[in-house]
Amino acid sequence: MTKISEIGEFKLIETLTEKVKLKNSSTIKGIGDDAAVLDYGYKQIVVTTDLLVEGIHFDLIYTPLKHLGYKAVVVNLSDIYAMNAIPKQITVSIAISNKFTVKATEEIYSGIYLACEIYGVDLIGGDTSSSVTGLTINVTALGEVSKEDVVYRNSAKKNDLILVSGDLGSAYFGLLLLEREKEVFKTNPDVQPKFEGYDYILERQLKPEARKDVIAELKKINVKPSSMIDISDGLSSELLHICKASNVGCKIYEEKIPIDASTQNIAEEFSMVASVGALSGGEDYELLFTASIKDFEKLKNNEHFEIIGHIADESEGKIIVTKDGSEVEIIAQGWDGIKE
Numbered sequence: 001m002t003k004i005s006e007i008g009e010f011k012l013i014e015t016l017t018e019k020v021k022l023k024n025s026s027t028i029k030g031i032g033d034d035a036a037v038l039d040y041g042y043k044q045i046v047v048t049t050d051l052l053v054e055g056i057h058f059d060l061i062y063t064p065l066k067h068l069g070y071k072a073v074v075v076n077l078s079d080i081y082a083m084n085a086i087p088k089q090i091t092v093s094i095a096i097s098n099k100f101t102v103k104a105t106e107e108i109y110s111g112i113y114l115a116c117e118i119y120g121v122d123l124i125g126g127d128t129s130s131s132v133t134g135l136t137i138n139v140t141a142l143g144e145v146s147k148e149d150v151v152y153r154n155s156a157k158k159n160d161l162i163l164v165s166g167d168l169g170s171a172y173f174g175l176l177l178l179e180r181e182k183e184v185f186k187t188n189p190d191v192q193p194k195f196e197g198y199d200y201i202l203e204r205q206l207k208p209e210a211r212k213d214v215i216a217e218l219k220k221i222n223v224k225p226s227s228m229i230d231i232s233d234g235l236s237s238e239l240l241h242i243c244k245a246s247n248v249g250c251k252i253y254e255e256k257i258p259i260d261a262s263t264q265n266i267a268e269e270f271s272m273v274a275s276v277g278a279l280s281g282g283e284d285y286e287l288l289f290t291a292s293i294k295d296f297e298k299l300k301n302n303e304h305f306e307i308i309g310h311i312a313d314e315s316e317g318k319i320i321v322t323k324d325g326s327e328v329e330i331i332a333q334g335w336d337g338i339k340e
């Protein structure tokens, strides 16, 4: 197994990037010069970046390197889609211990390239450094959108419908399961982890997808959301971001929050309420958006998303109606709050 220290930084970059083929006409110059060159013509460009730090955002004990590379890209693309934009390019910067093998870094990049393939983006550059404190991956994504299509968080209006794509909470319970099996493994390394039957929630945690299809569907049915955000920190926290930015209140219904049957099952196994994972868990990377009530007919009964409530006047507060009918103020517990 070749160690990174044996081949050095330049050879490593070459090894990792030699197969890059550019796909997008907006990518004029990719890897290989002091900077990449892009030409977006008359479009607007959206830019986002995310930092993944070992021990904070991922645990190498149960995170396959290929999945890690894939997820590092996807979480950024999710942010681009949340602007109603189309991702086109990424840069990837890594800080990695010299003790890592070249093969291990190639594993990370195989996940990065898979995401590039599936989402049609070009890897156009990055930076590489050695590290003494674990692995860090930073991905920056760029996307394009026309001025008429861009969707912000601050434009939700009273009476707008509130919708979410997919289902929520699964990634959080996937994490709880991984952490549980890690503890079992730490006390008894001979015991095999119990992962059978949990494929869906594990995949949601380890290999999430960005909702490219939801953006395409909204275009297809000719609906422009009045506001949008991606769900990286739990429904509560994201909804409060929209309400705050738009100076509005909201009312959502617990029973309308889409939760997969397998999420429901594992929540019961952990003696938890599944919707708590949906509201306060994280990393679902679904889209939360609002749309005019005029679009109701186009939006109802669509398999891509669920109507979970409506925007209210700011004075009415931010309310969730629980399954037993009581009205509770939504608080942003967020990811970190329930992680302990």
Ligand code: ADP
Binding pocket: 013, 016, 017, 030, 031, 032, 033, 034, 035, 092, 093, 094, 123, 124, 125, 126, 127, 128
């Ligand atoms: P510079 O000294 O100008 O920063 P580098 O030697 O760091 O250049 O990088 C050379 C080329 O390889 C640049 O195009 C850079 O964007 C790209 N690159 C460097 N590290 C990575 C990486 N980890 N992943 C993808 N591209 C990279």
Ligand code: MG
Binding pocket: 126, 127, 128
């Ligand atoms: Mg450099």
